[in-house]
Amino acid sequence: MKDELPAIAMISDFFHPNVGGVENHIFMLSANLIHRGHKVIVITHSHPPDRVGVRWLLPGLKVYYIPFPTIASSATLPNYFTFLPYFRVIIAREHIHLIHAHASLSSLGQEAILHAHHLGVRTVFTDHSLFGFEDAASILTNKLLAAALKNVDAVICVSHTGRENTVLRGQLFEKSEDASALVVRPNVYVIPNALVAEQFTPSTEPVSSETIYIVVLSRLAYRKGIDLLVATAPRICSAFPNVKFIVGGDGPKLNDLLQVRERHLLQDRIELLGPVRHRDVRDVLVRGSIFLNTSLTESFGIAILEAACAGLYVVSTRVGGVPEILPQDMISFARPEEDDLFRALSEAVAIVSKGQHDPVEAHQRVKNFYNWADVAERTEVVYDAVIKSEQRDLWMRMQRTMELGPFAGPIYTIILVVDCLFFLFLEWLMPRHDLDFVQMHWEHRNFVQVR
């Protein structure tokens, strides 16, 4: 039975030692898949000087750090062909059956989807974020995504809204059987993120009711709606003398926050913590009783979930997948504008000061909503469906790539064909029988015995 479980390679530009939602998702999913008996490896780019080569992470997760330079926000340039020699050797050595690429801005993941089919390896892609359609950068990255997803075997999105967005961006629809209408491909799944509820327990001592702390933990960037926070915070401070803000995180909008704090003389009301490590998040959260999320776009909003789990009452903008993740009575929504956010925050302050929100009860409820084992199980179903589905041959992949459009189609088909020739060249240059195959994977049980 165990031999039938596919060996999986997670591929993304975003992985440990960076921290973030995608990084954590890949690690937790891998750990739970390993727990279920899969063999899992991770392929990402290196972080010189010291995070290079092959590393092992607990619990037996092998990570390949490929020496590619990064351009911005820890993403590598689209290399296309330079990744293939590494990729081919790793996948062949590790006997991988299926690759799982993460994040649409990770070129490493998209290239892996292109290369994997030459080796007969199946592909799954998880999209973690929402993007627009109108600016030049979005148009370009959406086209890249559409090209990569043309031949992928399955797509996983983290929320229903995220799925709608990805379907539109990646053009994941095809002609229905009677060719009359476009229908969404049946291989687009929704599997939410999860959290480890034990890491986010509410504080044991009751929060003082005289001062109400509003916690904001976010990257201080435009996408996270820091402008909204900057506009609303002084109004809240003047309306409620017993409210204080705790803001954690770093980013380009930090200056705006500093300025507004100075201008309104709120140094003792708005506390700026700077970057907060993930293991300290819970300690920051439990200092407050309201969590504020001002994002303008959010695919899933794991930070909201963590805050709700730690027993905070959540106020959030109604964007993206946020309305899907918690029941209505645990969260107050606002339209992403100053006045409505002020209204929602005032209501939340009223609810909390009357003691109508019970942190312990909230924790108990969130604990039952999400867990990683469940996510891993549902992902396994996707893997299973992919392995059982029929594989597309090169000719069919070329035909599908040509459907991309009159300009993009031929360009990507040429890339595909050249990639295929390069692959054949590599097969000749470094024949498969010369490779050093991995005979055994890490077995923690064996390790303990030997010790």
Added chain:
Amino acid sequence: MSSTGWKKVLWETQPFPDNYIHPHSFLSSLRRNPNFKPYTYWPLVLLSCPITQHLATIFTFLAVFVRLKERWLDARVLLWVSIISFFGGYALCEILSYSNTVNGVPSRQTSCIAIPELFTDWLHQSGSKTIKSSLLVFLALMGLSPVLRTLTAATSSDSIWALSACLFLLNALLADYSTLKPAPHSQERLTSVLSMNAAISSSVVLASRLPDDLAVFSLVLFAVQLFALFPIMRHRLQVAPQVVQILFTLTLCVVSFVLTVPLSISVASIYAGILIAVTFVAPGVLVWAQKYKKQVTSPSFFLAYLLTRLSAVR
């Protein structure tokens, strides 16, 4: 498994597979072309007037240059034309900005001030400064004109034509055609500064083909007026009534065309073709192309437009 039981939530385990797509809820919040205001033809034609005016100035300049080079036009005549048009344009600008402040700011007091008082006021504030700086430019150009004439004299004429053509193209592409009134103390945009520099460089390069210093001086002075001062006036003129704008554009076009025709019929016909294409055909193409506009947004995807509004408020 009925489709009624499905909810768009993630926190509940639902009896549906993960790739189940609810037929009614999927993409139900999608909006196509929100806040879409289609362009209409005639306002676009009016908006294209600045471009037409700019092209007309370029062709006027070229026609004048050819005449100077062939000695069909006396440099002194051009000099006097430049000086007179400078004062004429300056007065027009002052009148426009004055009428603008009266119209824009509804303060009765400004309109009640007596005219002579206003004049002395003006002389103290900006007038003396303007006269001083324009005199400085005038004298500097006069002193520099022998240098400018020999600056690129060694370069062959073919290179000069090609270079000046490129520079004028750059000038036309980067010029500031925006109709928005700039804020009083706003900085010039980089592109419009680049555009002006390209035109002046082009005129300097062309000046080396001229026979004498006086011709060089008058041509460069003319270029400064056309490419540095005229765009400022064009901007001011945008607050004027539409009839004035149209008449102004028409006059410029006719003048430049009349100046071009005697030199070369073929160039003049190409020029007329360009003007018609820019003024009448291009807006038509834009109006026609709007039917391909497909802007897809959903309130839940991305809210960039809200933020732009927010930053505009503050």
